[in-house]
Amino acid sequence: MAAVMSDHAHGAHHGPTGLMRWITTTNHKDIGTMYLVFSFIMFLSGGVLALTIRAELFQPGLQIVRPEFFNQLTTMHGLVMVFGAVMPAFVGFANWQIPLMIGASDMAFARMNNWSFWLLPPAAILLIGSFFVPGGATAAGWTLYAPLSVQMGMGMDMAIFALHIMGLSSIMGAINIVVTVLNMRAPGMTMMKMPLFCWTWLITAYLLIAVMPVLAGAVTMVLADRHFGTSFFDAAGGGDPVMYQHIFWFFGHPEVYIMILPAFGIISQIIPTFSRKPLFGYASMVYATASIAILSFSVWAHHMFTTGMPAAGQLFFMYATMLIAVPTGVKVFNWVATMWRGSLTFEPPMLFAVGFIFVFTMGGFTGLICAIAPIDIQVQDTYYVVAHFHYVLVAGSLFALFAGAYYWLPKWTGHMPDERIGKLHFWCSMIFFNVTFFPMHFLGLAGMPRRIPDYALQFADFNMMASIGAFGFGLSQLIFLYAVVKCVRGGEKASARVWEGAEGLEWTVPSPAPHHTFEEAPVVR
């Protein structure tokens, strides 16, 4: 299985150096690194927006921002985090890890890979730059519901073009991943021997290819309604505002699985390693992932229970949504069964993985409660929903990203991350996350709507608590930045296998992984 040529020692690469190296690179590791750095910058930008929101909500009354700017903040926080932080971060992991895990020398379309990444910075500039144009950024919510989005200023047009570009980048990235996984696996690596991270990304990539064009269509129709006199979403011209929501959520619900399935993949790599035991129910994990992906296309209208659809529609979408709990439950049970009678250790990747299971499952329970249409009618568009999707997106996707970062950093940098700092980061994140978002369940149940800059007095104390937690959580992420910078600059040398229980091809190459790996395909038994 040894695949590294001796003349490709540590860091060797050909071609331009300096900035041009990064602009022209077609190397999956360089591109993966750029994706990860980009997504972290966007994560911090989105975080600043979130903290401004929480500062305004610290107490009742308007203190820091005006309502129109507050709406820009909530909208841009959502767009930046979803399209700028979480999605590119997972693509970064895919770029770095999929070729290493399947024994391929690079991604299938190396030049397209470069292009997929370099589309993102202009899109980010368009999106964030929209704050500075007359009228400011779009304030229609990240869902950009028509006709409110039709009313917006030119910031909305910039957001639409940014989404077009990011969508293009995602589609190209997804095609690259599908082709790489299907065609470039090492001899002997059958589909059902593939690491689960590759499986979850393969399925995610199909979801991306299926739904990103739908989003592009929806926002293009908004663009046409805004400027070209069409009436897709205007009843006065024969259109229907609710049609926008159907199209958006046909994209939007698979989108939430796009953000969580790769996270499931990362967790499924880490739990067996630190349990020193094979993953329980590998085949059922694959089938569960596929079922979630397929079901995700038939549940979109559960975001729209209050639009007033017929009883039959409400019931269909309620039943279909509840069904998703079954494959999701299977995954959680499998992870717990993997840990059961293992030989567990709790280095930072494992801490984040176990933390993920614990907190993500709470988000799963609130998801099930939201699936029940009559209950959803009470909690829809309240802080309960805000709590729910932050439990699955922050404690879910983000914690999995941190787990994956601590897990593979030694392979990327050749140094072990400082374990004490990693643990500090975990505990601060875990505690402040719950201080921030747990009270939001109560706020939502008691009747606080989301996306409001000011609130009735009975919501004051929980909002204050959430704001304090949010600042703690935000500052905790600087610990992560410090841990990564420290790890890149030096530290204890990592061995090839890094973790005692680690299995898979990526652990057969030295740490740090040389610039070129698997130029001769390894053979998998």
Add this chain to the structure above:
Amino acid sequence: MSLAGRHAVAVFAALASPALMAQSRYNLQSPVTGIAEQIYNMHTLMLLICLFIFVIVFGVMFWAVIHHRKSKGAVAANFHENTAVEIAWTVIPILILLGMAWPATKTVLEMKDTRDPDITIKATGYQWKWGYDYLQGEGQGIRFVSNLATSHEQIDGKAAKGEHYLVEVDNPVVVPVGKKIRVLTTASDVIHAWWLPAFGVKQDAIPGFIRDAWFRADKEGVYRGNCAELCGKDHGFMPIEVHVVSQEAYSKWVADRQAAMAAAVSAGARDWSLAELVEQGAKVFAANCVACHQADGKGLPPAFPPLDGSKVVLGEAAGQIAVVLNGRPGTPMAAFGELLSDADIAAVITYTRNSWSNKTGEAIQPSQIAAARGK
């Protein structure tokens, strides 16, 4: 997790005594309709089932975390599948879900049954206020606009915040206790949502379409809610307030309202002095226009144009009357012709033409508005 633990205790305290929770802090608001009651109980049941599963799953996980540690000498087993267990944890959840779906289905069907109401009220969402029309039943013909009653001084921290800060309106909806009220929702500009938590009603108000919901309040009292769909700048400032009163009090309210509407019609039939119009116009402006055009008339450009020095306001009266009556489609400027009386529209137009640096000295009479209607 001690914080979460403390809250869990509080949740149980709240669950144990829903009737004592006048103003809910941890749980759904105390229900006052049958539907809201069903939702409340369903949520409690779901929470308990989820808690039960939570304890089992994480009991197992934390048992492993504590006892199956390498540092305690645990040696890893090598099992990685067990068909019987895997089938069990697929089938059992399906059965639990069926148990949950059954009551939910019954409630969905009941919520959708809006037939045979005693009173029908249309709620129209505007940026950012609610308009109400009593369409059928006792009180038919009553219509009014309902604005946030909390002052800007309170919002900006220049005055102490009142008990019902942001959840109080100038004209509440009044309904009789124990009657089936059907609410039709629609909107004039963007999507809003009419939400009354204690009634278990949340229905989007969609421009160009009519949707419906219903409630039958069992207990007299004042119930408060909010717009629940992001609708622009002042989404957080368009509350809903419903007074559920006895049948006698309702009949009296209907009589008072109808008398007030008759007075408004006769007010529109006479000529007003400039001072009278400006005085009344200031009130109408404060209730309906100030959110966008601002107290100083400077607006919030580019979305909300200024009135101070505006060409429309200083131009021909007919042009301004047309804008106020018919609104500007595609913008938050509502068609106030359907909301306000002739006298109020005349007053507010006169006010804008004689305020800030605008000094036309013109008095616009209700009769001019009446003449402009329907043009």
